[in-house]
Amino acid sequence: MSQKTCRPLVLLHGWGATPAIWQPLVSALNALNPEREILTPSMPGYQSDDKPCHWAGEKAQLPEVIAQLQLPTDAHWLGWSLGGNLLLEISHHLAKHKQLLPQSLTLLCSNPSFQQREDSMGMAEDTLSQFRSGFDTQPEKTLKRFQLLQMQGESDLRTVKKQLAELSPKELPAKAETLANGLSALAVLDQRRYSDLLESGCPTLWLLGENDPLVPAAIADQQDNSQLLPDCGHLPMLSQSQQLAEALNTRLNLLEAEIPEASAV
16 A cells, blocks of 8 residues: 655744744645644744854854754755755855755755856845844834835835735844844855756756846846746745645646655555
């Protein structure tokens, strides 16, 4: 007798958010497939007393970060925004050291080079620098400004604004040092060299918002495996939760159809 493979799905949030941001998407996914376990960990240093860790640049402490997160590799990973960059960094580290990779990797509204460079599209260096310096002096105000920018491009701005307010923490979601480290990661990361892990046996998909004000949809032309989410910006888990859930459910089912069935006694 055999049973159908159904791997867990890990959802990792982005900068300045918490796992609560996933609530609408988790509800939609559970309705489509109640058998799939969904894990929503916090970014390192968020909602915990863990020592803030750098995971990008010269001070990167990826082994420590991996130990903190304890993500199962026998699972599908999805990261949103900076969470996608972190999962990509971890996956690259695992592949480099010939360790087990996740069943699949989905990068939602992530940019392998968030900061604009000579041959890449992204946020202007001056703009990101202003966010970083503004956070140093007025962290709460800067976070609110970042959230306002995230909402641009959503067709139903009023509804998304209400959802984001309800699902966002009333205070900073992490220590200022941890959040500052995240902004530093956005500035220094250039993951274009290893943005496709297919050769390592990890199916990778870039899901991009058609009207995303932070991650230009045009970077889809630079990725081998990408898909545009129509009529949404940087927050599709809020504005298009049902459509996103259906797209993810279809993708995971197709991937798992290729996994050999496990024997059941």
